[in-house]
Amino acid sequence: MENKIEISDLQVHYGDKSALNGVSFDVHPNEILGIIGPAQSGKTTLLKVINRTLEFTPEATVQGSVKLDGVDIDTIGDVYELRRRIGMVLPLPVGLPLSIYDNVAFAPRTAGLRTKSELDEIVERCLQQAALWDEVKDRLDSLGTKLSGGQQQRLTIARALSHQPEVLCLDEFSIAIDPVTTMRIEDVLKTLQTEMTILLVTNLVQQAKRLANRTAFFLNGDLVEIDTTDVIFSENPANQATYDYVNGTFG
Amino acid sequence: MNTDIQASPETMFTETEIGKHKRRIENVMRIFFLVMTSLMIIPLLLIVGYLLYKALPVLSLEFLFTNPKDNMRAGGLWAPFLGTIYLVVVSLLVAAPIGVFAAVYLNEYARESWFTRITNLAVVNLAGVPSIVHALFGVGAFVLFAGLGESILAASLTLAIMTLPVIIASTTEALKAVPMAFREACWNLGATRWQTIRRIVIPNSISGILTGVILQVSRAAGETAPIMFTGAVFYKAIVEGNLFAYNITEQCMALSLHLFTISTQVPDVTEGIPYGTAVVLVGSVLLVNAVSIVLRIYVRTRKKW
Numbered sequence: 067m068e069n070k071i072e073i074s075d076l077q078v079h080y081g082d083k084s085a086l087n088g089v090s091f092d093v094h095p096n097e098i099l100g101i102i103g104p105a106q107s108g109k110t111t112l113l114k115v116i117n118r119t120l121e122f123t124p125e126a127t128v129q130g131s132v133k134l135d136g137v138d139i140d141t142i143g144d145v146y147e148l149r150r151r152i153g154m155v156l157p158l159p160v161g162l163p164l165s166i167y168d169n170v171a172f173a174p175r176t177a178g179l180r181t182k183s184e185l186d187e188i189v190e191r192c193l194q195q196a197a198l199w200d201e202v203k204d205r206l207d208s209l210g211t212k213l214s215g216g217q218q219q220r221l222t223i224a225r226a227l228s229h230q231p232e233v234l235c236l237d238e239f240s241i242a243i244d245p246v247t248t249m250r251i252e253d254v255l256k257t258l259q260t261e262m263t264i265l266l267v268t269n270l271v272q273q274a275k276r277l278a279n280r281t282a283f284f285l286n287g288d289l290v291e292i293d294t295t296d297v298i299f300s301e302n303p304a305n306q307a308t309y310d311y312v313n314g315t316f317g
Numbered sequence: 318m319n320t321d322i323q324a325s326p327e328t329m330f331t332e333t334e335i336g337k338h339k340r341r342i343e344n345v346m347r348i349f350f351l352v353m354t355s356l357m358i359i360p361l362l363l364i365v366g367y368l369l370y371k372a373l374p375v376l377s378l379e380f381l382f383t384n385p386k387d388n389m390r391a392g393g394l395w396a397p398f399l400g401t402i403y404l405v406v407v408s409l410l411v412a413a414p415i416g417v418f419a420a421v422y423l424n425e426y427a428r429e430s431w432f433t434r435i436t437n438l439a440v441v442n443l444a445g446v447p448s449i450v451h452a453l454f455g456v457g458a459f460v461l462f463a464g465l466g467e468s469i470l471a472a473s474l475t476l477a478i479m480t481l482p483v484i485i486a487s488t489t490e491a492l493k494a495v496p497m498a499f500r501e502a503c504w505n506l507g508a509t510r511w512q513t514i515r516r517i518v519i520p521n522s523i524s525g526i527l528t529g530v531i532l533q534v535s536r537a538a539g540e541t542a543p544i545m546f547t548g549a550v551f552y553k554a555i556v557e558g559n560l561f562a563y564n565i566t567e568q569c570m571a572l573s574l575h576l577f578t579i580s581t582q583v584p585d586v587t588e589g590i591p592y593g594t595a596v597v598l599v600g601s602v603l604l605v606n607a608v609s610i611v612l613r614i615y616v617r618t619r620k621k622w
Binding site for chain 1: 501
C-alpha cells in the first residue's frame with residue numbers, strides 16, 4: 067500500500083525554540099489518523115508544515131521532508147495547488163465575512179472556476195457533506211459570520227471540502243462547539259473517510275478513540291508512539307507515557 | 318454557615334463604610350472627567366459661535382462666488398476658495414493612492430525586516446515633522462529641483478508629502494482591524510495574498526481607509542506654511558463661477574493664506590470679511606468631516622462580523 071504522506075525527520079524551530087524535534091511517520095490513504103497530546107506538543111505546527119502555511123510565520127524554520135504521494139512538498143512549485151489538495155479546519159470556526167454561498171464558493175473561485183452551474187453544484191454538495199445544507203439551503207445569501215458557532219464550524223468544513231482535498235486536516239475542530247454538533251461532524255468524518263485521508267488533531271482523547279484507525283501520541287515535540295488505536299488505548303501500549311496520557315493520569 | 322457574617326434582613330442592604338467611600342470617590346471621579354470633557358467642548362463652541370456672530374453681516378452665496386475686490390478690502394472668496402479645493406484635491410490624488418498602497422504592502426506583504434522597520438520609523442517621524450519644514454523641502458524639491466516653479470502642482474505635492482505618513486498610519490489601522498483569522502482561512506483555501514486582499518481585506522477595511530483619507534482633507538485645507546512658498550499667492554483674480562479657472566502649473570490663492578493676509582497685511586478690510594473667511598474654512602472642513610462620520614455610521618450598520 068502506497069503511503070499518502072511520508073514524514074521523515076521533521077524538525078521545526080520557532081527562533082531558538084524547538085517545536086518538533088525530528089519526527090518521522092507515515093499516513094496511510096483513507097485512514098483517520100488521530101493525533102493526540104497535550105498543549106505545546108507540536109500538533110498544530112505539524113499541520114501547518116503539511117500545507118506550508120507555516121511559511122507565514124516569519125521566525126519558523128523547517129528541516130526534514132514531507133512527501134505527499136511520494137512528492138516532496140517543498141518541490142511543489144504551485145504552493146496554492148498544494149493547499150487546495152489539503153483541506154484545513156482550524157480550532158475556532160471562521161465564517162468569512164461573505165454570504166454562505168460565497169464562503170463555500172471561495173476556494174473554487176480563487177482556483178479560477180466561474181461557471182455558475184458548477185459552483186452551485188459544489189456549494190450544495192459540500193454543504194450536504196458537512197451536514198449543514200438543510201439548515202441553510204433557504205438563506206444561502208445571508209452572511210456566514212451570522213451563523214451560530216456550530217454552524218460556522220460546519221461551514222468551515224464545507225469550505226475545506228470545496229476544493230476537493232485529498233487530505234483533510236482538522237485541528238481540534240470541536241473545541242468551540244456543542245457535543246451534539248460534534249457528534250454530527252464525527253459521523254460526517256466517518257463517511258468522508260471513503261473519499262479522503264483524514265488527520266484529526268484532538269484534545270479529546272475519547273474522540274480519537276471513537277474515530278481514528280491509528281493514533282499518534284505527541285509530547286513536547288516528540289512522536290512518542292504511533293500505532294493502531296486499539297493498541298494505543300489498550301492496557302499495554304509501547305510507552306508508559308502514552309498509557310498515562312490516554313488514561314488521564316497526566317495531561 | 319458562619320453566623321457572624323450572616324446577613325439579617327435589616328443589615329443586608331445597608332451600606333458599609335467602605336461602600337460609602339467607594340461611591341463617593343466614584344462620583345468625584347465621574348464629575349472630574351466630565352469637567353475635563355466640557356473644557357474641551359467650550360472653546361470649540363465659543364470659537365464657532367463668535368466667528369458666526371461676527372461673520373453674519375457678510376455671509377451670503379455672493380460672498381462665496383465673487384473674487385476679492387478693492388485690494389482685498391471688500392468682495393468675496395471665490396479665488397481663494399477654489400484655490401484651496403484645487404490644492405486639496407490634487408494633493409489627495411497624489412497622496413491617497415501612494416499612501417494606501419504603501420500601507421497595504423507594509424501590512425499585508427512585508428515581512429519583519431530592517432527595511433520595514435526603517436520604513437515604519439520613517440512614517441512615524443515624518444508625521445511629526447513641522448509643516449514649515451515640509452514647506453522648505455517643497456521649495457527645494459518641487460519648486461527648484463523639479464522645476465515646477467511656484468505652482469498649484471508644487472504646493473499640492475508638498476501637501477501630499479505632508480499627509481502621506483498620516484494616510485499610511487490610518488490605513489494600517491484599518492487593515493489591522495480585519496481579523497488575522499480571515500486571512501489564515503483564505504490562505505488555507507489556496508488563495509494568494511492578492512486574492513485574500515481583494516476579496517476579504519479591502520472590502521472589510523475600505524470604510525476605515527476612506528475615513529482616514531477624508532480626515533486628511535481638513536489637514537491639507539487648513540495648512541498655510543507648506544503652500545505659501547510653493548504655490549499660494551497673495552492675490553490673483555480668476556473667472557468667477559468657473560470651476561476650471563485655475564491651471565495647475567500656475568499659482569493660486571488659498572483660504573488659509575488669504576485669511577492670514579487680510580487679517581495682518583491689509584489695512585482697512587471690511588470688518589466681517591476675515592470672520593467670513595474663517596467660517597468658510599472651518600465650515601468646509603466640518604462638512605468634509607461630516608461625510609466621513611456618515612460613512613462610518615453607514616458601515617457600522619452593515620458590519621459583517
